[in-house]
Amino acid sequence: MQVSRRGWLKNAGVACFGAASGGLATSLCTATTTSGMEPTPLPWPYVQLDPEAVAATAYEMHFKAGCCYAVSASIIGELKKKVGAPYTIWPTELMTYGGAGVAGIGTLCGGLNAAAMVTFLVTGSADKTKNGKASEITRDIFNWYAETSLPTYCPPQPKFETVKVVCRSNLCHVSVSKWCKASKCKISSKEREERCACLSGSVAKYTVELLNAQLAGEFKTTHKIPAEAQKCRDCHDKGSAREDARVQMDCGVCHFTKTPHPKL
């Protein structure tokens, strides 16, 4: 449903992250400056979205321009409809760059890259002391992705039944290769494309669920790095004896998979 800015103002439940009672006024004020060719400062206004509807859109969009485009455009597209400016000036196709782990390189999953961007867009700030919540939400999404049997979203009438896997990583090539092994399908197969479209739907859905919770003041981290990785951090992370690894990932998926850790 297209909601005009005036109509949207009449509705309750609209707020702007990162600001208290003055948030709405601030976001509208800054949004109008877009027509004067000034950037709208973060955070951009967010409203409750329907996670299932966004997931269905992301699934469809995946076939047009890949995962990073699908996750960002499905969420921003809904905000464009419901909020209007400043989302109306967002160049939707930009995030295509992150597809297949950035230009097909197989590094960070494009869906996650988009989820992190959107999360910062609606909860982040130019003031770095105010970015704790954006980081918390992003880390929860990345940990959820690594430890959950995915996809969690599939359309009512999928093109193929998709095997679920836990990939333990935020990297595209790890995620895809684990699925290839489980499904016995190839990377260039239609089944793999369907699986990644379902994954885009899943990531978009979970991101919207967390952003809705944050808007309602109810977000709490539910996905942390595994206890085993936390143990690694006791010796390698900031404040430890070695302080030589700055990372919040499941170390064991790449390290010491076939050889033991040196004796402690």
Added chain:
Amino acid sequence: MQVSRRGWLKNAGVACFGAASGGLATSLCTATTTSGMEPTPLPWPYVQLDPEAVAATAYEMHFKAGCCYAVSASIIGELKKKVGAPYTIWPTELMTYGGAGVAGIGTLCGGLNAAAMVTFLVTGSADKTKNGKASEITRDIFNWYAETSLPTYCPPQPKFETVKVVCRSNLCHVSVSKWCKASKCKISSKEREERCACLSGSVAKYTVELLNAQLAGEFKTTHKIPAEAQKCRDCHDKGSAREDARVQMDCGVCHFTKTPHPKL
């Protein structure tokens, strides 16, 4: 120097990627629609930039909001000055999200994430059949980063002398840990922050060099994945017997580092 759009029009050497002779007209036409709250389609207009000047800005910006912010804001900031709209509406702080491997997670290097975004912004398109050049440039930047002794940029008066390392990876935590080992410095040290600021300068500089070359019609890939990794792809990539790994990275930095590959 601030150049007005009218003044900029008078200058020679301005072009728009992704379009032939009609490119300039197209980009100006679409840029003006920004004031009407419509997104400006990609590619956005690019002009020759000074790589050294952008690197110096990125180095300084790194201390404000990290690598992903620094690399994107240094390049887009120059384009904002020299081109004006549509860059004037870009929310500069947005890319902060990618800092320290996305929200401190230690995955994809934020400088590279920003370089890929900017590359797509000025050479990409909503038409995916036209995105080959953006992917080629992005892959060159990622391969250059992995195989080059970095940083290649340091300011004339650095806060600390920085040890150079080849990290063989596009991941933040691999890059940082290899440098910690070589420098014997900790992740939370001022020396590490200086090193990453120099890295932001280096990535911004190399990205501008490639985008300048592309604008001049002279870009050619000079950094490919290592021959050893290409050998892996002969069995695992698209079109091979197994087709189970979609990736363009240096496999050997993570795989079979301590145990041999199964017999072929």
